[in-house]
Amino acid sequence: MQHTHISAKGRLFDLKLSELWRYRNLVWLFTRRSFLVTYMQTVLGPLWLLIKPLLTSVTYVVLFGNIAKLSTDGVPQLLFYLSGSALWSFFSSCVTDNASTFTNNANLFGKVYFPRLVMPVSSVLSNLILFLIQMLLTLALLLWYTLHGMAAPRLSALVLLPLLLLQLGALAMGFGIIVSSLTTKYRDLRVLLDFGVTLWMYATPVVYPLSAVDGPLRRILLINPVTAPMELYRYCLLGAGSVAAAPLVYSLVFTLLVSAAGIVIFSRVERTFMDTV
Amino acid sequence: MPSASGGVRKQYRLGVIDRSTLQAELQSRWAKLRGREDPNTRIGAETPGKRLSFWALDGIDLDIFRGERVGIIGANGAGKSTLLKLICRITAPTEGEIDIWGRVSSMLEVGTGFHREMTGRENIYMNGAILGMSKAEIDACIEDIIDFSELRAFIDTPVKRYSSGMFVKLAFSVAAHLQSEIMIMDEVLAVGDMAFQQKCLTRMREAAEAEGRTVLYVSHNMATIRQLCERCIVLDHGKVLYDGDTEHAIAAYLDQSLGGSDVDLDLGARSRPRQYTERAVTMTRLCLENKVTAVYVPGEELRMRLHIHVERPVPRLCVRLSVRTDTDVGLATAWSEPFAADRPGEMAVMLTLPAGSLAKGTFYASIGLCRRDEIGSMIPCDHITRAFRFEITGSPLWNTHAYSYMALPEMRVDTIK
Numbered sequence: 001m002q003h004t005h006i007s008a009k010g011r012l013f014d015l016k017l018s019e020l021w022r023y024r025n026l027v028w029l030f031t032r033r034s035f036l037v038t039y040m041q042t043v044l045g046p047l048w049l050l051i052k053p054l055l056t057s058v059t060y061v062v063l064f065g066n067i068a069k070l071s072t073d074g075v076p077q078l079l080f081y082l083s084g085s086a087l088w089s090f091f092s093s094c095v096t097d098n099a100s101t102f103t104n105n106a107n108l109f110g111k112v113y114f115p116r117l118v119m120p121v122s123s124v125l126s127n128l129i130l131f132l133i134q135m136l137l138t139l140a141l142l143l144w145y146t147l148h149g150m151a152a153p154r155l156s157a158l159v160l161l162p163l164l165l166l167q168l169g170a171l172a173m174g175f176g177i178i179v180s181s182l183t184t185k186y187r188d189l190r191v192l193l194d195f196g197v198t199l200w201m202y203a204t205p206v207v208y209p210l211s212a213v214d215g216p217l218r219r220i221l222l223i224n225p226v227t228a229p230m231e232l233y234r235y236c237l238l239g240a241g242s243v244a245a246a247p248l249v250y251s252l253v254f255t256l257l258v259s260a261a262g263i264v265i266f267s268r269v270e271r272t273f274m275d276t277v
Numbered sequence: 278m279p280s281a282s283g284g285v286r287k288q289y290r291l292g293v294i295d296r297s298t299l300q301a302e303l304q305s306r307w308a309k310l311r312g313r314e315d316p317n318t319r320i321g322a323e324t325p326g327k328r329l330s331f332w333a334l335d336g337i338d339l340d341i342f343r344g345e346r347v348g349i350i351g352a353n354g355a356g357k358s359t360l361l362k363l364i365c366r367i368t369a370p371t372e373g374e375i376d377i378w379g380r381v382s383s384m385l386e387v388g389t390g391f392h393r394e395m396t397g398r399e400n401i402y403m404n405g406a407i408l409g410m411s412k413a414e415i416d417a418c419i420e421d422i423i424d425f426s427e428l429r430a431f432i433d434t435p436v437k438r439y440s441s442g443m444f445v446k447l448a449f450s451v452a453a454h455l456q457s458e459i460m461i462m463d464e465v466l467a468v469g470d471m472a473f474q475q476k477c478l479t480r481m482r483e484a485a486e487a488e489g490r491t492v493l494y495v496s497h498n499m500a501t502i503r504q505l506c507e508r509c510i511v512l513d514h515g516k517v518l519y520d521g522d523t524e525h526a527i528a529a530y531l532d533q534s535l536g537g538s539d540v541d542l543d544l545g546a547r548s549r550p551r552q553y554t555e556r557a558v559t560m561t562r563l564c565l566e567n568k569v570t571a572v573y574v575p576g577e578e579l580r581m582r583l584h585i586h587v588e589r590p591v592p593r594l595c596v597r598l599s600v601r602t603d604t605d606v607g608l609a610t611a612w613s614e615p616f617a618a619d620r621p622g623e624m625a626v627m628l629t630l631p632a633g634s635l636a637k638g639t640f641y642a643s644i645g646l647c648r649r650d651e652i653g654s655m656i657p658c659d660h661i662t663r664a665f666r667f668e669i670t671g672s673p674l675w676n677t678h679a680y681s682y683m684a685l686p687e688m689r690v691d692t693i694k
Contacts, residue, residue, distance in 0.1 A: 001458065006366060006375040026406040033403065037394050108390055112383055113366040114407055186299060271369035274362075275289060 016267065020115045030122035035129060049130060050137050053089065057082040064207045073209040073240035076150050080238070083138050084206040087233050090131035090165075091172050091226060092197050097123040098176020099193050102184045102269070106277045116270040117263070120177050124169045131165070142237065157236040164229050164236075167255050171225060174259035181262075181269040184277045205230050210242045222247050225254040280341040280364065280459065280491070285373035287334040287359050287515075333359040334370070335515035343379075343458075346485045346492040348506030348523060350499070350530050355512040357495045361461055364493070379458025379491070382408045384449070393437035397428060397447055400436055404451045418454045425480070426450035427473075446473055453480050460484065463495045478505050499527050499604040531603060531641060531663065539666070540565040544644075545586075547661050557589040558618055558646050558658050563665060566627070571667040575637070575684075579630040579667070585646070590619040591658070593649040596628055601663070602682050603639040609683070615649050636684040637671025 020027075039045045060081035064070045072080040098120045102109070105119055145151040183190045204226045205213075213221055221227050228247035235241035334356045341347055349357045363370050365383040390407040391400050401422055405415040423429050426446045436444060452460070460481065478501060484490045496502055502509060502523060509526030511519040519529035545561040562584035565571055573579065583596065596613035611630055618624060645660035671677075675684075 001378045002380055004366075004377040004381075006363065006369065006377070008370045008372045008374070022411075023406070023409070025410075025412045029403050029406050033392060033395065033399075037392065040394050108407075110367060112390065112407055113381070114409065274368040 016115050016117070020117050020121070023115055023118050026114060027118050027122045027125065030118065031125040031129065034123070034126045046133065049133050053082060053086050053134050053137065056085050056089075060085065060207055070208045071212045073211055073234070073238075075234075075238045075240050076145050079138070079141055079145055079151060080209075080234070081207065082141060083234060083237055084230065086131060086134045086138060087168070087230060088201055088204065088206045088226075089134075090127055091168050092201065093130075094124050094127050094169060094172030095176045095179075095197055096193065097127065098173055099179040099183070099190060101177060101180040102273050102277050103180070103187070103190070106274070110274050117266065120173050120180075120266070124173050128165060128169060138237070152239040153237055154235065154239050160232065160236055164232055167252060168226070168229050170259040171251075171255040174255070174262035177262040177266045178258070181265045181273075184269055184273040200224070200226070209234070209240070222250075225251040225258075227251070280339070280375070280377050280493075282337055282339050282364075282375040283373055285334055285337040285360075285363060285370045285375060286332055287356075287363060287368075288330050288371040289333050290330045332515050334363070337373075337515075337517060339510065339517070339520070341491060341493070343491055344485055344489045345508055346482070346506045347494070348502040348509040348526070349493065349495045349512065350497070350502060350509060350526065351512035351518070354514075356515040357512055358463055359515075360512070361463055361493065361495060364459075365461055377459065380409060380456070381459045381461060382452060382455040382457035383461040384452040384463070391436055391444070391448065394435055396435055397426075397432040397439070398423075400447065401451055404448065405455070408452065408455050409457065410455060414456055422450045422454050425453065425476075442470060442473075449473075449477055453477065453484070457490070459491045459493070461493045474501070481505055497605065500606075502527065503604075527603075531605065532666065539571040540568045542665055544584075544661060544664065547664070550660060550662070553657070553659055556659050557587075557648070558591055558594060559586045559588065560584070560644065560646060560659055560661065561586050561623070563644065565665070565667070571665065573632070573667060573669050575635070575669055575671050576633045579628075579632050581628045581630070582625055583628055583644075584623065584625045585618060586623055587618045587621050590621060591648050592617055592619055594618045594658070595647045595649055595655065596626070597645040597647055597655075597657075598628075598630065599643045599645075600635070601641045601643065603641065605641075608640070609634075632669070634683050634685065635669050636677075636680065636682060637669055637675045638677050638682045639666065639668045640682070641666050 039048065042048065044051070057078055061077045065072065065077040065081070101116070101119050101123075109116065142151055142153060146153060179189055179193055203221065203224050205221065210218070210221060210227060210231050228243075228251040231241040232243050232248065233241075235243045337356075337360060349360065351357050361383070362368050363375060364377065365381060390404050392403065395403065398419070401419060402412070402415055406412075423432055426449075428443055428447055431439065431443065436447070439447070452462075462481075481492050481494075482505060485492050492505070494502070494505055506523050508521065509519075509523040510517060511526050511530045519526050542563045543561075544563055545559065549556075560583060562582075564582040566580040566582055585594075593615040594617070595615050597610060598613075599610040600608045602608055613626075613628055616626060641663040642665055643660065643662045644664040646658040647655040648658050649655055
């Protein structure tokens, strides 16, 4: 029979990952639910998933491509912005969704126990599904441009894509749950977050390529752990981008540290957050 | 032994969290860092009126064995729900340890995790998964769940179109079919129709008796506690007041506030609800006149002498007396006519209540003072819940289970044909 020991002093690395695995069914159900519920009682349904990034990209084409005349590494503008903004919105919505894990689910968490990590993991998963659907649009556009000789994807590098998405998901979840753990008592950080994420986007090569930036600014961009995956993604998909080993390794190590720290802090806080949230 | 707890305490802080809490927290940490005494604990100790925290549970030691049906009772704020929350792992204890053998399924509130937009069937899967079941386990019993809930016709309709009763039925049905060794319930049976309540109680008894599952049940409804539980724990201010068989526990709970004597009660020391701390008038003593024990025959008048300490004069004061049964069900309330308490100091009044309609049983009376203002509304001044107990020895032919506790006036008969 299963034995549970509850003690006032929790152990630091009591992460309950095996318990999370036992609840994988719940992870999937939450993922499915958030997907279904968003587009319930809408006429266009999941079509909105494609309309939103398309409209964003067209705005970028006008704003950054035609008015600001930023470089796109020789890639067709629409394709450049669409791929960048889709990947960024995957990352940023993972961060913001996870940042309110405790406050948004306080009602449910206060009534019944299940491994709290189920929530962050399922929110990353549902964002990943949204991203993959949006990627179909990118791929369709890519096919059209390739047939017309305006893009050259590196199909061999596409095998890196799952790894890259896993890394970005882990990084975003790590950041998000650190913020959510720190905001169960004082909510100041949450207020700052939306603004911070917007700023973060401009510090990431989303609307411009890394190759367009030189000098000290480039160094700042390389400190940003999202820069390298973003460039790698464009490199795989569009065959354009500055990819080097050092920033990628840095970004990977950063991800490992942040997600490990996130999970440890999260499982510390989840024991008693109901008293303060 | 599915559950054991040792020295469990749970502390909550009072007040809001803002800049000053951060400041206090930093002060405490800084003091600790330098090895000094924490300045904030001293503040708390010196001004007892302004406590910073309180113990919701204060040293609970319990062993609960497999297959037991345990009821947990106590006044509001006694710590019942906190105890369940700790066992369910919703929050962690501040001190002490709990050991649990087996899976715990909790139903702390109906429809936990139900999503309005999803159908009944989808919500069964969702709720089952939240409570720790795998898909295969839910597949195996989904038909039983739907049958039990009596909602087969509505099962593929979004639950936002359900009535609240249907909602509860569905939620309970899922919980009742969980494959867990320990079931925890907090007043889930308060809603739902009578027939369904009975069905649920039967189902929980069966679960305990036939399948050896352990049931922990918190309720204010003594009737369902009596029906379901064989053992009962009475909590009071975070401590175990009584632990043992249900009848004694219910008596202990209902009598916990009573003083030593049955007929001469010192009301001055008795605890009042929090809103009555500033009192213009205070009840100090209550005597049941010409009585050795508080036992009456039907039709006998209740004569009570009530002593009142007047702090500030009240021109029109009324006494309110509410009668509850020994199952803690409210029966009726009697008001006195207004009288003047216009001189500060001690005074006494004699109250006479013709209680002929109370047929038989043990009753608990709550007593209060109200001030009647210019426009006739009653403003409560003092109140003691379950101030005294009295018994009415009715006819042996009067069966309280069938006829309840009160007799209505005799019906008039006119022969028509």
